Amino acid sequence: SSGINAEYGLIQCAGVLLQLPQVATATAQILFHRFYLVKSMVIHNYEHLAMAAVFLAAKIEEHPRRVRDIINCFHHYKQHKEKKPIAPLDFTGSLYVKMKN
Numbered sequence: 001s002s003g004i005n006a007e008y009g010l011i012q013c014a015g016v017l018l019q020l021p022q023v024a025t026a027t028a029q030i031l032f033h034r035f036y037l038v039k040s041m042v043i044h045n046y047e048h049l050a051m052a053a054v055f056l057a058a059k060i061e062e063h064p065r066r067v068r069d070i071i072n073c074f075h076h077y078k079q080h081k082e083k084k085p086i087a088p089l090d091f092t093g094s095l096y097v098k099m100k101n
Contacts, residue, residue: 027060
């Protein structure tokens with residue numbers, strides 16, 4: 001339960017960083033929650049699902065964001081969480097390609 005609550009915080013933070021309206025952020029949290037009602041959190045990567053939920057919710061609520069912006073936002077959040085120096089993601093590197101696919 002606490003793991004899921006932390007992921008709602010991740011989605012909320014992404015919504016703020018991407019300047020999404022609260023309705024779009026709440027939609028992403030609902031999509032995230034509904035997916036894990038029927039699928040295992042152990043099998044499916046929560047970060048990938050959170051990114052997908054934010055991307056889809058932004059489109060549904062008519063405030064679309066580029067995949068590149070969402071990936072960069074989650075990369076920034078991860079660096080901050082791990083107390084690493086904040087550096088932009090290299091969009092020509094293998095990490096970006098891995099996150100995008």
